[in-house]
Amino acid sequence: xxxxxxxxxxxxLLVLIALPVLLIIIPKLHALPILLPLSIFAFIANAALLFVxxxxxxxxxxxxxxxxxxxxLLIFFFPPxxxxxxxxxxxxxx
Numbered sequence: 001x002x003x004x005x006x007x008x009x010x011x012x013l014l015v016l017i018a019l020p021v022l023l024i025i026i027p028k029l030h031a032l033p034i035l036l037p038l039s040i041f042a043f044i045a046n047a048a049l050l051f052v053x054x055x056x057x058x059x060x061x062x063x064x065x066x067x068x069x070x071x072x073l074l075i076f077f078f079p080p081x082x083x084x085x086x087x088x089x090x091x092x093x094x
Contacts, residue, residue: 012049
C-alpha cells in the first residue's frame with residue numbers, strides 16, 4: 001500500500017469505530033437530519049476501505065493463490081478480518 005491508501009484505510013477505520021461510539025454518547029445524533037449524512041459518510045468510508053483492501057489483496061504476491069482467495073473470502077464474508085489483514089500484510093511493502 002502506498003501512503004494515500006494507508007491514510008484512507010486508517011481514516012475509514014477511525015470513522016467506522018467512532019460513529020457507533022458517538023451515537024451511544026450523543027443521543028442527539030439519532031435525529032434523521034443528522035443521522036442520514038453520518039450514515040452516508042460512513043457508507044462511503046466503508047466502500048473506500050473495501051476498495052483499498054481488495055486492491056491490495058489482488059496486487060500483493062502470495063505464496064499460493066489459495067491464500068489470496070482465503071483472504072478475499074474472509075474479508076468479504078467477515079469484514080472485521082480487515083483488522084487482521086492490514087497489520088499482517090496491508091501496511092507492509094509489496
